[in-house]
Amino acid sequence: MTVATRTHPILYVDDEPANLLAVQYAFEGILPVEIASSGEEALKMLGERRFSVLLTDQRMPGMSGVELCAHVRDRHPDVVRIILTAYADLHSAVDAVNRGQVLRYVAKPVSNEELEEVLRTALDAHEATRAMRELQERALRATPARAVSRRLAVQLAEPLRRLRSSLAHGGDLVVALQRTEDPTRREALLGELRHAREDAEREVMQLEEMRLRLDAELVPDAAPPPAVDLARLAEGAVRLRRAKLDPAIRIALSVEGTPRAFVEASLFGQVIDALLDNAVAALSRKGGGRIEVVVGESEDTGWVTVRDDGPGIPEPARLRVFDPGFSLHGGAGFGLARARERVESAGGALDLERSTEGTSFVLHLPLADRMEDRSGEYPKRRTA
Template identity: 35%
Template sequence: MKPELLYVDDEVGNLVVFEAAFEDDFQITLAQSAEEVLELMEERAFAVVVADHRMPRMTGVELLEILRERHPLTKRILLTGYTDPAAMIDSINRGQVFHYVRKPWERHELLAILRRAFEAHDLEIANQTLTNQLIAADRLATLGQATARIAHEMGNQLCMLPLLEVMQGEFAGNPRMQKIAGFATQTYERLVALVEEVKKFVRQEHEEFDRRPLALDELIQELVSFLRFDRKIDVTRVHAQLRDAPPVLGNRFKLQQVLTNLIKNASDAIDGREDGWIRISLQQDGDRVRIDVSDNGCGIPESIAERVWQPFFTTKGANGNGLGLDVCRRLVESHGGSIACDSVCGAGTTFSISLPAADSASAAAYSRTSTGLKAALPVISRPEQ
C-alpha cells in the first residue's frame, strides 16, 4: 500500500493541485480546516501531515503546535508563502516542523521532502520499538534474578509431604480427612512442578513436558473442586456446563494452570457485583475441543483489548504483574491450540481456548475409568443433549 499522508489547505484549488501532483506516490487524505485535521487524527494516525501556513481560525503553525503535543511521532511539514526569517524560526520552534517549504513549491523537491519524512517516521517507530524491547529485556532479566531467589526459597519450604503421609496413615478410616489430605497432596505436587518450571525458565532450558490423553470434563471438575480452597474465588459463582467431548493430548498441570489464571481474572472482573457469575463451558468443535471461560464483569475496553496479551501489561495496578495472559497464550500454543478474547466493556468477557482432539489411536488407549478422584468431585451441571 502507498504511504498515507494528510494535507490541509482552506483553498480548494491548492488541494486539487497537491492531490494531482502526488496521488501516484501517496494515499492522500484532504482537509480544508485545522479543526477537520484534529478530528481525523483522533480517528487514525497519519505518519505525515502537510499544512498550509495561512488558514482562517487556526493557522498552520498553531495546528502543528497542537499535533506536536498530541501526536509527537507524526512528521509535520509547513507550506508557506512568507519569506520572513522570523516567521520561519517561530514556526520551527513552535511546531517542531520536519521541513519548512516555501511556495510556490516544485514537485520534485517536495516529493523528496515527503519521502524523507516517511523514512524519518519509520526510523523513529523502529527505534521506539527497539527501545521498548530493550526495556522489556532488562525487566525480564531483573525478574529472572528475583524469581530464581523466590523459587529457591519456595523449594526449601516444600517439606510437607511426610506430614501428609502421616495424616493419611493416622486417619485412614476418615474419608473426609483422606479427601483433604488428597487435595493437599495435589497442591504440593503443583507447587513442586511450578518451582521446577521457574528454575528451568531462569536457566533458559527448553521444557518438553509430559502429555497424555486427558478428559477435559474431569480436569475441569477437579479444578473447580480444588478452587473451593482459594479464598480469593467465590466458587459458588462458578458454573460449569460440560458436554461430552473427545480427549485432548495435553499436560494436566499446564492446562489447569491456564484455566486457574482465567478463572481468577474473571473473579476479579465480577468483584463487587452482586449478580456476578463465571461460566466454564466445554464442547466439541469439529476436530477440536473448545473451552470457554466467561463472566459478566467489567469487561475490557476496546482500546486496550489487543494489549492484554503483552508481557507486563496489566489493568490491575499493583495487584497484577501483566504476565498471566502471556503465559496462558504460550501454554495453549504449546499444546497446538489457540486462545482468543471477546469482551464488551461493562458487559463481560469470554476467553475461548481451542485445542486439537487426540487422534483415534491415543483416544482408544485412554481409559475413562475413575481413579477414585471423580467420585469425590462435586456434581456439575450438564446441559441436556
C-alpha cells in the first residue's frame, strides 16, 4: 500500500551523508522522506513547514537525537518522534521513550522493510491524532463543552484503546525482529507486523468516519459550506473502502492537483461512496479487478474520476443510470440518482463518461479559489 500523496512528509535526520542518501533512495516513490544533516537544520525545517514524523539518529555531534526529540515535543507536539540507536546508546533511547519524548526507538542495524513498517505505523499514529483533534474542535464549536466531553469520551474510548494496542504490539514486534536472525521467524514477525499496522489503519479510518458523521450532524443546513480539500476527502474515502475490500479488488488513488471546493464533507463522502459501491459491485461479479480514483483540477473546476476495469454498462442501462429508482447492480443505498441531485445542488455535475472498457464516472465542483477571486463569496446553492 502506498501512502497517499497528501500525507505530510517524514523528516530523517543523520549527520552521515551516506545514511541520508540511502534512506531517501530506499523509500523514493514509496514514502515521502525529506532529510536534514543536524538537529539545528531539522528544527529550522520543522519551523518552516509541516511534517508527520521525525526519524533521527541518536549519536550526532552538537545536538543528540534525544535532545532533538525533546525540542520537537515542546515546539511541534503533533510530530511523531522515533530514534535510531546503536546498542551502546540504548539506555538513552529507552529513557526517552519512558519520559514521553519519543514514540519508540529502533535499534540498528535495521532493514529497509522493517523501517518501512515502523514509519507507516508512525504515519497512522499521526493521522489518528489529527482526526481526534478535529473531532474535538468541531464538536466544541457547536455544542456545550460538558455534553461534548461525555459524548466524545464514549465514542473515542474503544477505537483509541484498539489503536494504542496495535501501536504497542507493533513496537514489540520490531524489537523481536531485531533480536532474531532466523529467516523463517523473521518472515513470520514481518507478516504479523503488517497485520498490526493494518489494524492501526482501520482504527484511523474509524476515527475519520466519526469525523465525517460529526460534520453531517453539526453543520447547520443554512450555514454556508466551508471550502474543503477534495484530495484529502477522497483519500479518506479510499482508505475507509480499502479496509473493507475483497483482496481480489484493488483500489488506487492519484492526485493531480490541490482542488478546494465549497461542499459539505459528508455530502462529498456519500457521493464518492456511491461511486465506489458501483465499482465494487461490478468487479465482484467479474471476480476482481482494479478501481482508480483520480483527483485533479482544471481552470475553474475540481474533479474526481472513479473508474473500474469491470464489464462496463450496456447502452440501454447507460441511458437510465441516473434515473430515480434505477439500480445497476441491485440493492438500495445512496444511489446514483440521489448522488447527482446532491452534487447539482452544490453547483456541480456528475456524469458517466464514455469509456472503451469498464466504467468511469466524473464529479465536477466549482473551485473555491476561483469563486473567491471573482466575488469573495461562496457559490449560491441551487434548489432541487
